[in-house]
Amino acid sequence: MSGSRRGAVLFVDDEPRVLQGLQRMLRRWREEWTLGFVESGREAIARLAEEPFDVLVTDLRMPGMGGEELLRAVKEHHPRLVRIILSGEMDPAGSFTAVHLAHRYLAKPCEPEALVAALTQAFALRRWVEASPLQGLLGRIDTLPSLPALYARLLSEIQAPHSSPRRVGELIERDVGMTAKILQVVNSAFFGLPRQVVNAQDAVVLLGYDTLKALVLSSRIFGQFDTRRLHGLNVEALWEHSARAGLFARTIAAAEALPRKVQDEAFTAGMLHDIGKLVLAQNFPEEYAAALDDARQRQRPPAEVEQVRFGASHAELGAYLLGLWGIEEGVVQAIADHHQPLAPAAGLPETVGAANRLAHVLLEEDGRSHAAGPEPEAGDGARGHTSFGHWQEACRALLMQEVNHV
Amino acid sequence: MCGTPEKGSLIEGQGTDSLAELRNAERLLDDLPILLIGLCADLRVTRWNRKAGAMLGLSADAVIGGRLEAVGIRWDGARVLQGLAECRALGRSVRVDDVAFTRPDGAEGIIGLTMHPLTREVDSGCGFTIIGADITERKQLERQLAQSQKLRSIGQLASGIAHEINTPTQYVGDNTRFLQDAFAELLSVIGVLTRWLQAARSGPLGPEQLGAVEEELRRADLDYLAAEIPVAIRHTLEGVERIAKIVRALKEFAHPGREEKVMADLNAIIETTLTVASNEWKYVADVVTDFDPDLPPLACHPGELNQVLLNLVVNAAQAIEEVVGRGTGIKGRITISTRRLNGWVRIRVEDTGAGIPDTARPHIFEPFFTTKPVGRGTGQGLALCHPVIVEKHSGRIHFESEVGRGTAFTIELPIEPGEGAV
Numbered sequence: 002m003s004g005s006r007r008g009a010v011l012f013v014d015d016e017p018r019v020l021q022g023l024q025r026m027l028r029r030w031r032e033e034w035t036l037g038f039v040e041s042g043r044e045a046i047a048r049l050a051e052e053p054f055d056v057l058v059t060d061l062r063m064p065g066m067g068g069e070e071l072l073r074a075v076k077e078h079h080p081r082l083v084r085i086i087l088s089g090e091m092d093p094a095g096s097f098t099a100v101h102l103a104h105r106y107l108a109k110p111c112e113p114e115a116l117v118a119a120l121t122q123a124f125a126l127r128r129w130v131e132a133s134p135l136q137g138l139l140g141r142i143d144t145l146p147s148l149p150a151l152y153a154r155l156l157s158e159i160q161a162p163h164s165s166p167r168r169v170g171e172l173i174e175r176d177v178g179m180t181a182k183i184l185q186v187v188n189s190a191f192f193g194l195p196r197q198v199v200n201a202q203d204a205v206v207l208l209g210y211d212t213l214k215a216l217v218l219s220s221r222i223f224g225q226f227d228t229r230r231l232h233g234l235n236v237e238a239l240w241e242h243s244a245r246a247g248l249f250a251r252t253i254a255a256a257e258a259l260p261r262k263v264q265d266e267a268f269t270a271g272m273l274h275d276i277g278k279l280v281l282a283q284n285f286p287e288e289y290a291a292a293l294d295d296a297r298q299r300q301r302p303p304a305e306v307e308q309v310r311f312g313a314s315h316a317e318l319g320a321y322l323l324g325l326w327g328i329e330e331g332v333v334q335a336i337a338d339h340h341q342p343l344a345p346a347a348g349l350p351e352t353v354g355a356a357n358r359l360a361h362v363l364l365e366e367d368g369r370s371h372a373a374g375p376e377p378e379a380g381d382g383a384r385g386h387t388s389f390g391h392w393q394e395a396c397r398a399l400l401m402q403e404v405n406h407v
Numbered sequence: 408m409c410g411t412p413e414k415g416s417l418i419e420g421q422g423t424d425s426l427a428e429l430r431n432a433e434r435l436l437d438d439l440p441i442l443l444i445g446l447c448a449d450l451r452v453t454r455w456n457r458k459a460g461a462m463l464g465l466s467a468d469a470v471i472g473g474r475l476e477a478v479g480i481r482w483d484g485a486r487v488l489q490g491l492a493e494c495r496a497l498g499r500s501v502r503v504d505d506v507a508f509t510r511p512d513g514a515e516g517i518i519g520l521t522m523h524p525l526t527r528e529v530d531s532g533c534g535f536t537i538i539g540a541d542i543t544e545r546k547q548l549e550r551q552l553a554q555s556q557k558l559r560s561i562g563q564l565a566s567g568i569a570h571e572i573n574t575p576t577q578y579v580g581d582n583t584r585f586l587q588d589a590f591a592e593l594l595s596v597i598g599v600l601t602r603w604l605q606a607a608r609s610g611p612l613g614p615e616q617l618g619a620v621e622e623e624l625r626r627a628d629l630d631y632l633a634a635e636i637p638v639a640i641r642h643t644l645e646g647v648e649r650i651a652k653i654v655r656a657l658k659e660f661a662h663p664g665r666e667e668k669v670m671a672d673l674n675a676i677i678e679t680t681l682t683v684a685s686n687e688w689k690y691v692a693d694v695v696t697d698f699d700p701d702l703p704p705l706a707c708h709p710g711e712l713n714q715v716l717l718n719l720v721v722n723a724a725q726a727i728e729e730v731v732g733r734g735t736g737i738k739g740r741i742t743i744s745t746r747r748l749n750g751w752v753r754i755r756v757e758d759t760g761a762g763i764p765d766t767a768r769p770h771i772f773e774p775f776f777t778t779k780p781v782g783r784g785t786g787q788g789l790a791l792c793h794p795v796i797v798e799k800h801s802g803r804i805h806f807e808s809e810v811g812r813g814t815a816f817t818i819e820l821p822i823e824p825g826e827g828a829v
Contacts, residue, residue, distance in 0.1 A: 018645075025639055062570065064736045108573070113581065272442065
């Protein structure tokens, strides 16, 4: 950790009272954080040129340079800054066009705790990146996937005071592709639901918000990639692997009688654990295809080859991206560590690590080749775990159900 | 004075052919599907057709010869007499469209009357003919339409209004949180000081102990708290007032209008409109209000005037945005003034916008005419203004415009009802 410099955040809002309110509210952190406040996009640009900041928190609708224009400029000239929108705008048409330029969207009025948590997470992420080889890799990456607008809209709908599963369901229904995808997952035997679910609203109730969020986020991220361009990577197979890993992780968490919240996080982490691969494949198409070939020929895990060729693996890269988007820290950590040998415990990281390995192992058992790239180390660092055999049985049973279901 | 009217009196001394013709005419009038009432100059009823009987539940026999106000008609008699007085004073037809009445079945309704002065009444001075119809349903439809138009425009303003509420809510919350923290800090300082005070009771404090007290005070940053706490309280109160003001304006704005006009302060109506629409103009224009402080209260439909003003303000803001561009930070100006001029009140809404092109000018009050891009205007705004001002308020609306310089709409409303009817 090189965390000698304090976390620094720049707030931009055309209403001086909002800035003063934030300044007073954040006074408690005056020793730990550096706080900057400016009233316009133009001032923000000038300030960023003079002083290093880690996080930008901006309003959207401002006279002169608006939030959207500012975000675009900052993305271009200060790509490492964590960009957060703090807006009172309610019109989805207006505000959500800017979402893809930001990492997070916080709605005004925003609870002090939520803002402080977002800043804390952003600063922690910066320290983590600075301390890891990811630093160098990020410098070479041009494009990270943007925060999916539907996901941001879903979050704001869930957080709205009058939110209901019906309204959330309606939001999903407006997106035919998403509805189809969610119904497909919810009706798979993995969920073991007693009856066929035919509409998004029922699916929302049955899945719960956290699972829904994970499904929307993962399918939107996968949807952002042009599969034809990622010739080194079979995106379709990776999606299937991710979905299976998510369900396995949940199954393991349930078998360990972990709380519902952790089961949901396990699902989320499983669904998203490999998105770093997409980012690598998109940014370095030739190089990444070569890396995967190399891994295949030498029978080495892709993560190991990535580490050598890119300085960091898809695990850290994916974790970084999800951290930017404000995904729960436990999930981010579990994704960063999903290749680490399993600790003797049975917590979130272990469920995800084991689920990923089992998703590979059981598929090979099944005689199906793994198009997303073999991970010969799949069982390594796992079989020693006292519960691994037990988990394997639980997941195999689930897989059998799925086969019989089809 | 007119004598007791008799069926035959008007046709005395006529030949048989014309007698038959007149009888036919009588029958025709009696059978008309509209209400027809004849009155002589002292308001005795001389004619009462079948429809009048059916609508008002009184037979001709019961009312002919009696004075209009005394025969027991269940309607807003004061409003009818006011109309007749106006009709007599002006010497021409007067339309009274809002007379409340009770139907024979007891249901409340609205009747629309047109009163004509008779100048050639043979031997009875000036009488009147009143024709009318039950317009309850039409009135209800109009009202529903007006209300739904209003709700629709509130819907279009919704995101702007939310923004206007969410912004102060943000800083009210933050300031309150700060006050909570500050209060806890002050309590802890007071606790420490109290302990030292007790220590001082049992013996004088040495320089070291006094130093500790000073250190405690320094750490609490009392200067900062003393400076910031009053401001935080002020901002909180202002923020709450800002929210309350928007909510009040919205309530007034959304209030379903009543059938009758009410006395209202025109300047306040304009303020309400500006508040509700503030997010529509504040990024492109400064609004200058120049109100006549001595404006008399005006009998009007406030909700409908809100609607008209909203259209004018939003149009002005959009016309200015056309000139200054979106998000440039440059602002135009909207000037709204009120003046009392003799029997009239004049409202002017001026903007420094793009102006109305020559070709569009003749059409701007036509329904569905719009020069705005799809999604920005429905072409209903100004079309709606015209009937509200001209028909409902007997007023006038017109505009001057110069391309590149701006547009000024002028609305003139009569202070006394009747004065404006032209």
